[in-house]
Amino acid sequence: HLTGGVLLAATEARLDWLRGVVAKGRYLGIELEEISPNEAAELMPLLDPKQFVGAVRNKEDGHLDPSGVTHAYAKAARKLGAEVERFTKVEDIVRRPDGLWRVITNKGEVVAEHVVNAGGLWAREVGRMVGLELPVLAMEHMYLITEDMPEVAAWNAKTGTEIIHAVDFDGELYLRQERGGMLMGTYEKANKPWSEYQTPWNFGHELLEPDIDRIAPSLEVGFRHFPAFQNTGIKQIINGPFTFAPDGNPLVGPVRGLPGFWVACGVMAGFSQGGGVGLALSNWMIEGDPGADIWAMDVARYGDWATMAYTNTKVRENYSRRFSIRFPNEELPAGRPLKTTPVYDLLSAKGAQWGVAYGLEVPLWYAPEGVKDEFSWRRSSDFTQVAKEVATVRDGVGLSEISSFAKYKVTGERAAAWLDRMLACKLPKPGRMTLAPMLKQDGRLIGDFTLANLGEDGWFLAGSGIAEQYHMRWFEKHLPDDGSVRIEALGAKLTGLSIAGPKARDVLAKATRSDVSNAAFSFMAIGRMDIGMAPCLVGRVSYTGDLGYEIWVAPEYQRAAYQALMAAGEEFGIGLFGS
Template sequence: MSDVQVLIIGGGAMGTSLLYHLVKAGWQDVVLVEKNDLTHGSTWHAAGLCTHFAHNPTIQELRATSVRLYRDILPEETGQSCGFHRSGAMRITRNPDRMDEFAHVAGLSDFTGYPLELLTPERIAELHPLARLDGLLGGIYEPDDGHVDPSLATNAMAQVAQRGGGTVRRYEPVQAIRREGGAWIVEASKATYRAQHIVNAAGTWGFEVGQMMGVNVPSVPVLHQYLVTDTVEAVADRQARGLAELPMIRDPEESWYVRQERDGLILGPYEREAQVWSVDGVPPEFGAELMPPDLDRVEHIIEAAMARIPALGEGGVKTVVNGPITFTPDANPLIGPAHGVENAWLLTGSSMGVMEGGGAGWFLAHWMTYGAPPMDALAVDSRRFGAWADRDYRVAKAVECFGLQFGVHYPYEERPAGRGLRLSPLHEHMRARGAVMGAAHGWERPNWFADAPGAVAVESFRRTNWFAPVARECETVASRVALADLSVFSKFEVTGPGVPGFLDTLGANRAPRAGRIGLTHVLTPAGGVASEFTVARLSGTHAYLTSAAAAEEMDDDLLRAHATGHEVEVVNRSEDLAVIGLMGPKARAVLEVLTEDSLGAWLSVQEITVAGLPVRALRVSYVGEPGWELHVARDDAVTLFDALEAAGQAHGIGYYGAYAANAMRLEKGYRGWGADLTTERTPLDSGLDYLVAAEGRDFAGREAMLARQGDSAWSMVLLEVEPGEVDPFYAHPVYCGARVVGVVTSGAYGHRTGKVLALAYLREPARDDLSLRILGQARAARVLDVAPYDPENARMRDG
């Protein structure tokens, strides 16, 4: 048996990049096993496109890191080219919404520092003279984009890694994996390994290797075709004249990309109806094979591409590549710890494995080395899907993602596939009252309430059909009383004699005393915010913790890891309990009709009887109005809701959803985990000094957080923004004069205050001459020193 520190399973671009970066980080005894040869599966037949275009800064950095690695670093280290061509790339459109999307991505790139240029039709013609301009509104240009030879890049990473002490073992398929004696035992065809860490980088086989690990890996192979033309005269002529390579061009409305390949062209169509392949198990003998061409499926897309670039029709088809690529339910890769198992990691599921692989290996190597990701990981964290992401879900979402590979990404996007998996007991009640539902970690939750059941949200970057209903919801909460279904919260019981020590060392804030509620932030080793918990202290030996829906698996892992050394039991109650929000100045009057128990002070927790039912009542509010979160057994939720609704009729009771809650919490300046609070920034950076009690206490990340105080100029501010036709949402650059000094993390129109509000991080202490760029429009902004709504919390204290 061979003892190794890390065993990486899979030798595509992703796994080989991790080997390279772990060796660079100083790890010893790192072994990569590959069932065939390096690049077999998907990497070898990829078109090699590399881009900086992304809607999320972490995804953008994965892609930009890949470009730097393939273009600059590996050629310098090996003395050989990876075949990287800096051709540039453009996306063109005839869709006004798409131009909004392009403007938004260009704004994000102003902050991240990767230059993207919005294009007029005339500029498109200048950059790509073979493209027709009929009907085009414009586009976006990515000057540093290009394409790489996937095999050259992967083998270059392997070469450098092996030179540094890493090991690559080809033609050694993994046959079984088990946990034994605190280590991973991996049986492969040529050897058995005892590994401290294992990494599933199996790509096409990611699901199967996940099954061996006991981990759900929600990825599906989908067949993608592209064709390579023979010589195209117009391209050959440009070559003969020594002209620069044509930029890659994508038409997202017609769903294709085209790039130059020597004196010909490559055309890659994405059909709307994806063809999934080997969902329940990829054939073990599969390696560097392709499927037969099936151009009938994409004929209409080919015709559209030739209409836009007539030169495509001049070259005959030389080669058709039809092979599998993997898709996750949101088309982002799975990177990070595997849920529920120790020292197991995922680095798989990327539909853009070459484009993201170089950066993905860097990202996970940093996480494994330092105990925290180098950037906010929420978009890629392998635990963003739970056990609810079953076969039907992963297939439905893979088909949807493939078909919407070039779909417009709206700021409040809700896609229809794979819905209805996790339903609150109040789901039908909400729908009957006009709730328009959204999805949160598999749950259905009300986003907003229409006048009648059956409404759907109109997606746009601008104010849309839910703006006025949300205004009514906010008015109801502020002036009367409203109900909300908050059952999507992640919920955990912690019991046992070790609860005091468990809570005191959990996060940056002190634990609340019995009967009280506190907010605590669990930190990464680097001092960033890993998790945010509302901690309700029921007794000396019993605590109840709630957190964001999307954090369920991450927080479950975190709490169980922290329980080590404490005499406590952690139980996930997320499915067992429902939560009803009762918020507004008339909330107390409603409850008093239904209970004889004392209702307690602000930030208290009590177990009381309401309408004859046992209820855990938390007097806490995320919306800035007096109210309660009422936590109740799932089977009792409907009865409790009906009683509250009936008692509230005399007070004009209504309902509110997630969009209204977001607008109201911004009026209070409340930070939201996953948007405003991430692993990248400390609680002190985030303006949460009042929730940090560092003196005399020991908790993870404490020293790093304090050490970063003097070095970092980052600070979160609440901005009032000049009104305009578009409200801020996220990822808008903040300018001080002509300099980019920050980025918006969340924003909305505050209906109670009549103010346009945004939370933003600034990387220098700028206060004057601030503005946002929202879809290319400059909007003046000023820092608010206090929250614009009830800054003294009088309404919540006195209600």
């Protein structure tokens, strides 16, 4: 049913967001058009144009019969040689010594090279069969179906077409025609998880008990924005569960440490996302690459910090904000702070405004007393303060907390040869560092690291913190089988600080007894030295591009190192800057 649709804006901020959607559509080849509220009302006769400030039209919007399409997919798969076994319960999944998987069902056993967990509501249970706890939670979701509406019948008779879809973001509603009436659904603020810890195996997609009081505030907005609903009855309220990951995106891809085991779950918008998920997985299995940048869906974006309680908190936040605007640089508060470094309280006292990277709190910028970030599509209140931080580093010296970088230790008799094959760079000599891109077989960049040769202590790598699981999955896939190379993600075992700016050497020289002159400690040098009383690993490099140093220190010494640097930097006007 290609009815077309309208996306509605009741505020100027939402209209700005919709203009961004139009721009993205232009890039992706999707025809979208900004229209006025009156033009929207001509296309969707149930809405009150006085409630809106603008709209966007999508001529390709529509809906389908989910049961019919599912059976059509199955029929097409059978034609291509697939076997579809209905009413077959998977009871266990066991990896054989040869790397293949035994899928044990109530009808027998299947041996497979690849197993995809597309368990939907049961994704957690399937994951637990292989020792995997997936960050997935089901939420109750309600929509109502009205009695037949004369306005719908009149439009159908007049145009010979269905009423087009509508999404009312500010009302947190979506609407489409359902037979002679309308369907209205909402993502209510007072949301409710379903079966938080495990999904019953005997659940057969039965409907749940509706609770109209939970969705009443959204319905009040809907009846105001679409007045015809005030004069019709409700025929049925549907309540059923569907699954989400903490950020609302699917969980897709190979699972680290389980070769041949894949996930395709948390796909809350099955028909709009399912085709892309299937294509990415098939490309990945056959070609070794999903065929596009799907990082936002990659299961590797979560680590063991995404516990059941964290997932519950973040999924509820995401569900309640399904139609809310997230402005540039806006950080969402649920489930935070979770992971912090030893200087978290010291930086908070200095006005740190926190973001999060791979579960870890990261200082983004520092707000003076009385300054609060106000988010918008224009310059937010942090702009002036960030400019001051930039000037501090450019003209003097600044300190930043950099524990959010991923840190790795590589050792073993063949470590050098392995790194030489994995990284597109010349290996540095002992006591030296280099920039180290990592490429796939086709030459595409998949990682950008700083590589340090620590001599007898092995090798040290620093890279993108959010990609730690992604990179460890790649590293482990390419490790030799004989144990001659070992790699460890150091995570919270190592914290970091960075000082940068033309006075950075002056600060470091005052904080340590080591010789940090340019002759003794030149650009891209690395070595161990004490900063104050704290033993540290210091490299002469900075991500700001200024004279600077990255300082790696065990967490029990980070406060001491921070305090020593701030004390040494006082006479040089040291300031804090964010990431």
